[in-house]
Amino acid sequence: MTIWSKLAIAGLAALVPLSASAETRVTYKSASAGTSYYQMGVQIAEAIKAGSDGNIIVTLEESQGSVQNVMEAAVRPGNYVFTTPPGLVGLAQAAKGPFDGKGNPKFDEIRALFPIPSLTMHFIMSTESGVTDFAGMEGKNILIGKGSFGATEGAKYLELFGLKDKVNLADVELSNAGAALKNGQIDGFVTAGSWPAPNVIEAAAGTGVTLLSLSDDQVAATKRTRTVIPAGTYAGQDKDVVTTSLDVVAFATTAMDDETAYQMTKTFWEQKEKMSADAPWWKGVTTDMLASIPGKIHPGAQRYYSEKGVALTDAQK
Template sequence: MNLPTKFLGMCIASLLLAAGPARAEVQITLKSAKPSSSYYKMGEQLAQALKAGSQGEIIVTLGESAGSVQNILDAESQEDDYIFTSPPVLVSLAQQGKAMFADKDNSDFGSIRALFPIPSLTMHFVMAQEAGSLTFSDLDGKSLLMDNGTFAAREGAKYIKLFGLEGKVSVVDTELSGALEALKSGKVDGFVMAGSWPAPMVVEVSEETGINLLTMDGEEVKKTKRTRMVIPGGTYAGEDDAITTTSVPMVVYTTTEMDDDTAYLLTKTFWAQKKVMARSAAWWEGVDDELMVNITGRLHPGALKFYNEVRFPIAEDQR
């Protein structure tokens, strides 16, 4: 499914050369996550890359956000061109008026359209090497640090219940910032976090102390109803083998209020700059055309025009 890198690069380069005279400066508002999140950092990188790649034609203002649900709720109230990050599943729930959007008018979200994928939110179950844990069955009798209220904590608690480990795993509710010291001192056997790989925090912990990342089999992944993710071997110090875990796809969205030319320019510039971003932040290396399959719902017509030109695989329900 992957397009040859050389071919994709030639396609994008040709499109850039054929772009014609510069348009007026495009002002974009981007909402991603809280400043403490890795996705806020990605937002900063994305804003810089879009400006550089468009030679200053795209100017992105990054705003603080309470998270994906709020990003979706804000979609109908933005006056400027608006882009935001969200898992596709939340956009689907909003457009169907379900779950946390049940009391909202789902017609308000009908104009949301996808632009491009970004690094997925990937579950990490990080264990002290001394704990000898490699699979979920090894967690019996172990303690896990989970930062209550976070996605990782909710997901971690879900897996503990799902795999019959309730009452067998001690959950320590502590901020994730204290995980390294808690692991090194032996106060916990491991911790749970969610972030795009390589996650800077896990990189730091793996370099400071020996760790094992829990890996999952195919049946376990199916039970979670999440997307399978493989973290390549060598991503973290001491982890030479690939790790199979779960993830939540993340996508940059806009609405039909954005004109086709702007959506086209944003999408084209993103893919042209992705390799540049990966030089300073390795998590962008995991973004390729294979992630397009994770986008549920429709693409913006301007983005679709670009994907047709570079021959990305696009499903009928994405058109």
């Protein structure tokens, strides 16, 4: 081998770490595998890779829930991105609720990037039950699940609407809701997820269902965001359904550099239209949802929103 060949090989070897270092790696912690939010994480990872020409690689991690996601923000270094309702970040920073006695100054370094599809409440009744409004749920077998946002919120709504102890809560796993509805084991179920929710699609396709709509007074009583599920979202749904939702946001921390946060945010919004074509739940995501974020937005993301003329509040800067 000539000296020139050796030099050429050495030069190529020297380039390898340079090209590897040009690739930014991001950890994205989302939800349990099989859920709509885990599927969203897969889509975001693919979209960021495609939109950045492979310069940003997102590794998706399964999660047991939003509280865990927030807790890990205190110990994860570098480019850690996670999803959670903004209110949980506020509770962590105040060491309240599930974070009581678990306060950490690192929580103050959490910064928002962009919103993702909201957790939307669905109240599903079989057509055979004849139920078309909340009052009609009295005496019926209803599945609300347990341990999830949907279960907690569902129980709250039953109490708010005067149905506490007036419905029979079914002891069935929420994952079996479609089958239980079809065989008559339950009359209806409550679930929270982005629309169209996979378990509601399954139930609507396998059994005639009615989605219950909330009145304006009922929406106000919940203190949640008014949300409309458009007609035709589910099989047999011939009119808009008014319900409520809880906003969900992708967060990072100040450990992420401004350029990475800028590129992540920019690429997300540029790829959203394509993601919407693949999964309709992205269609409801708009920059208007940034108003639901009470805390600070990452400076890198702020730069993108400034370029697009999206107004942010002083508290978000």
